[in-house]
Amino acid sequence: MFLAAGPGWAGPPNEAAGLSLSSEEQAILDLTNQARAKENLSPLKPNAVLFKVARAHAANMAAKGEMKHELDGKNPAQRVEAAGYDYGEVGENIAFSDGLEIAKVFAGWMDSPHHRENILKEPFQDIGIGVARNPKGEVYYTQVFGKQRKKS
Structure with missing residues (x-):
């Protein structure tokens, strides 16, 4: 097992209505929010x-067989911005x-x-989770944390 955390880089309304989570994504969300609850977050x-x-x-x-924050010339903040999330702060684990x-x-x-800091960072309000497998049975996990920019 290998882990990596991206630095916390300093979005539209929560659009989670109708979002369907896989059992793996739901398990990670539950573990994340349980850890936050223990810290009164x-x-x-x-x-x-x-x-x-x-x-x-x-x-x-998973497709490239590489665990990196920066792929295809984009870092987490650039991916989040390109997707239309107007972030004030963003982080990634x-x-x-194998399995x-x-x-x-x-x-x-x-x-x-650093990973713990991302999970427990008080300003973060939103999360996205991804779990993907490749044909070799390797599993890649991503947590993206965000706080939307304040509207003026």
Whole structure:
């Protein structure tokens, strides 16, 4: 299992209505919000735009067999902006495992200071999650965290 966290880079209304989560995505969302609840933090809300970004990045990593924050010349902030999420702040956690290991991956994120910081960062309000497998059975995970820019 390998983990990586992107620095917190400093969006439209939550468009999660009708968003369908896979059982893997729901498990990661539940673990994330349970960890936040233990710290008396507000739960993160699923955001359709961030889910689109996270799913696409997980699928891209799986297709290329590479676990990187920057693929195809774009970093997390650029992917989020290109998707139309007007962010004030954004962060990303990624991971890789041989086979599906959600609990292990999440524990690894929580044991890593930077990943833990992304999960527990108070300003974050929204989340997108992606889980993708490649033909070798490798699984790639992406969490994208966001806080929408304040409207003036």
